[in-house]
Amino acid sequence: MSRLNRDQLVALAKSQIIEWSPQELKQHLDAGEKLTVVDIRERDEFVQGHLPSSTFIPRGHLELQIEQHQQDREAPVVIYCAGGVRSALAARNLQEMGYENVISLIGGFNGWKNAGYDFKIPTVLTEDQRIRYSRHTILSELGEAGQIKLLESKVLLIGAGGLGSPAAIYLAAAGVGTLGIVDFDTVDVSNLQRQILHGNKDVGRPKVESARDRIHDMNPDVKVIGHMEPITSANALDIIKDYDIVLNGSDNFPTRYLVNDACQFLGKPLVDASIFMFEGQVTVYDPNDANSPCYRCLYPDPPPPGEVPSCAEGGVLGVLPGIVGSLQAVEAIKMLAGIGEPLIGRLLMIDTLDMSFRTLKVRKNPECPVCGEHPTVTELIDYEQFCGLPSSVAHPNGQTTERELVLA
């Protein structure tokens, strides 16, 4: 084996690989070519700024991780470092793996920056966050980029009850940056059998307050916005518009139709779930997916009042919302991070008595009054009336009394 010094090795490497100038790379990118651009510098260099569409794989991990980002050995892979030396050496290593079109960027990131081209200074996790979310970031599907997306996301929970409790706790632990909670109820002892956001010391307190305390105790990264008011046709659009995804944990039909319609009008994905005794249903309605049904496709009309046993009558196994609300959190995280297949067009039926999980297909109804081809409902309506209940009435003092919203 010949003995090479540093300069000879670099010269040899450069003779065996393709190199592009920043101008050449820019032309290829501007032409819309599909290039895998990899930044192989160290983390502290990457966070100072990087090429806009680059993937970060430090040199030490390059061969081990490149296949997660590009498996096709014929696809062009552009790698760069700070000045074009490390990337020239690394390019040979990728060639050894069979990558046929490995290109090293001449002058590296500095050359790119000096040419006056755009670069991005990334949002990065703090040292504390890197430790806190390490079990997430190690998942290649999420990674640091996925975790940052979660931290930048806003999820609205309708209700801090049975479903909202586990959903809020897991979303908070997962680092979803903003959690909005709509609930005007106070904690009752009978809630504690299933509503794990709240404890004995919280009895009598507003649920949004005990939820905020519990969430902050779990994860101080999370901002909690409490909406301590009933959600109505008058405020629903205003409340929902600032969030990315809505999780429904309400237990009455007027609120279900209201939240569905508002999410459809605003284009917000809705992770819907309901529970009764030992059974649960979960599905996702995504107005941004042309094939996704909405709640009204599945249930065009509500059941008439009186035909239904009440919540207090039927009862609910305390653990059931724990399962179902956690599934809602999973669906929200998947959609926020853009991974996996959301539960769109599929209704998951859970029966904890025989412990069966079944998935049924649900289709968009072309005749749907809200999401169909010729919508007839184009603004929020009176949902109490729609569900055959007495409408909200205005008190002489100007305050509005809503039908009590009892959360699962």
Next chain:
Amino acid sequence: MATLFVPTPLRRLTGGASKVEVQGDNIGALLQALDQQYPGVNERLLDGDGNVKRFINIFVNDDEIGSLQGLNTPVSDSDKVSIVPAMAGGAIV
């Protein structure tokens, strides 16, 4: 006989059974047989005109019968039939 999954609120009428075996060539016939076996069930499922109520879905295996042939959807012995009512955490059929 097809296997019919009974939703929680109807189990009062089926003696608590969550799954029952029912004979019928199509969904309509199957529901009639179900009602004979467990009187009162159809009143919960069908409206005055004999149609499935609009807050209830019936599935044969994975598919909702509205996307098949409605109450005329054929049913064979190995089929699983699910009745899925709207639920709202307590407010249910």
